[in-house]
Amino acid sequence: MTPRTGSVSVGTLLILILAAAPARAQTQYPNVKVTGRLHEQFYYFGNEDYASTVGAKGNFFTRRARIEARGNISENVVVFIQPSFEGGRNLTNVVTTCSGTPLTCRTTGRSGLRLRDAWIDVRFSPADSKGALWLRAGQEKRPYSRYELTSSTNLPSIERGAGQGLVARASNDIFGAAGFLAHDVGASVRYEYKLDDLRLVTVKFGVYNGQGESLNDVNNKKSFGARATVAVTPKLDVGGSWFAHDGITTVGTVVDSTFTNYAWGVDAQWGKPGDEGLFVLGEYLDGNDPTPAKNKMRGIQGVAAYNIRFQSPTSWLYAVEPALRIDLADPNTNLDNDRSTLITAVLGIYMSSKAQLRVAYERESFQGNVTPSISGVRSALTVNF
Numbered sequence: 001m002t003p004r005t006g007s008v009s010v011g012t013l014l015i016l017i018l019a020a021a022p023a024r025a026q027t028q029y030p031n032v033k034v035t036g037r038l039h040e041q042f043y044y045f046g047n048e049d050y051a052s053t054v055g056a057k058g059n060f061f062t063r064r065a066r067i068e069a070r071g072n073i074s075e076n077v078v079v080f081i082q083p084s085f086e087g088g089r090n091l092t093n094v095v096t097t098c099s100g101t102p103l104t105c106r107t108t109g110r111s112g113l114r115l116r117d118a119w120i121d122v123r124f125s126p127a128d129s130k131g132a133l134w135l136r137a138g139q140e141k142r143p144y145s146r147y148e149l150t151s152s153t154n155l156p157s158i159e160r161g162a163g164q165g166l167v168a169r170a171s172n173d174i175f176g177a178a179g180f181l182a183h184d185v186g187a188s189v190r191y192e193y194k195l196d197d198l199r200l201v202t203v204k205f206g207v208y209n210g211q212g213e214s215l216n217d218v219n220n221k222k223s224f225g226a227r228a229t230v231a232v233t234p235k236l237d238v239g240g241s242w243f244a245h246d247g248i249t250t251v252g253t254v255v256d257s258t259f260t261n262y263a264w265g266v267d268a269q270w271g272k273p274g275d276e277g278l279f280v281l282g283e284y285l286d287g288n289d290p291t292p293a294k295n296k297m298r299g300i301q302g303v304a305a306y307n308i309r310f311q312s313p314t315s316w317l318y319a320v321e322p323a324l325r326i327d328l329a330d331p332n333t334n335l336d337n338d339r340s341t342l343i344t345a346v347l348g349i350y351m352s353s354k355a356q357l358r359v360a361y362e363r364e365s366f367q368g369n370v371t372p373s374i375s376g377v378r379s380a381l382t383v384n385f
Contacts, residue, residue: 030071
């Protein structure tokens with residue numbers, strides 16, 4: 001029996017198409033995705049008693065203007081670069097100084113162009129394995145404080161610390177000034193294990209220069225940090241951090257380049273920022289300040305938000321989100337009347353999942369009756385793309 005030519009041709013064509021489909025579906029390397037964020041902010045505070053430290057009572061400024069490039073060089077090699085344009089015109093001599101009792105820090109000069117995250121990740125395990133071991137080299141955030149590590153793309157409280165216009169004495173501020181938070185240059189390893197499709201255990205250990213963003217080592221010592229987190233349920237995540245920060249101190253005329261101060265913390269989180277429903281984050285921070293005395297300092301902060309999602313697809317109003325933050329900071333537990341309390345009450349208005357307008361009432365008060373409090377409003381219009 002002679003086969004029909006048309007049937008053979010169609011069958012052969014189908015086989016060729018099916019054989020070629022996997023090849024076309026394969027990921028091409030390298031591949032890069034460009035994203036970014038633009039955050040504009042305004043505040044007005046009754047802060048005239050602190051004008052020499054905090055500056056003007058009211059101010060418009062660009063809080064963040066960042067372009068992010070992330071891509072896979074191969075299946076197991078990832079690169080991420082994030083420059084940031086913020087804070088106004090470029091100024092020289094950007095210096096942060098801390099002094100006084102209680103400790104107060106002030107930055108003089110602001111650089112408009114900064115390099116934030118810049119790292120390379122290498123994975124030493126198959127992509128489909130439950131456990132993954134990663135090596136990272138470059139500039140990243142030190143693995144300490146859950147709220148500091150929470151992405152700024154969508155912060156329910158607008159700021160993590162006190163923010164411009166207030167005295168820099170919130171928990172985030174004092175632990176940042178002590179060298180435990182923010183970006184540093186170094187290397188880290190992390191192990192991630194999937195408990196299931198929605199739960200993950202992560203353990204991380206890092207070694208850093210200890211000097212901060214884009215700065216070289218100065219004392220032939222290194223800073224060390226460790227963090228572990230576990231998703232107890234798809235909504236509930238708990239974690240703990242430890243950090244040893246190296247630095248240089250001076251006692252009288254003696255310079256000590258072997259100085260190290262330490263910090264630890266525990267935290268928990270329910271939900272994720274911007275997700276529908278309840279989001280709650282709380283953490284306890286404990287450590288030493290960066291003075292030769294290594295005074296003990298403490299920070300307790302909690303953030304709660306409830307995202308009310310609208311169902312109409314044609315409405316410009318995507319969601320509303322009331323939020324409340326309470327921050328208690330003690331820069332020296334051995335002293336009386338030096339603690340500060342920051343309360344932030346926020347109404348967030350979402351035009352989309354990536355565009356938000358937030359208006360907040362903030363009050364920063366200080367222990368004792370001598371130091372006056374500061375109160376006022378802060379607003380932010382933020383877009384992430």
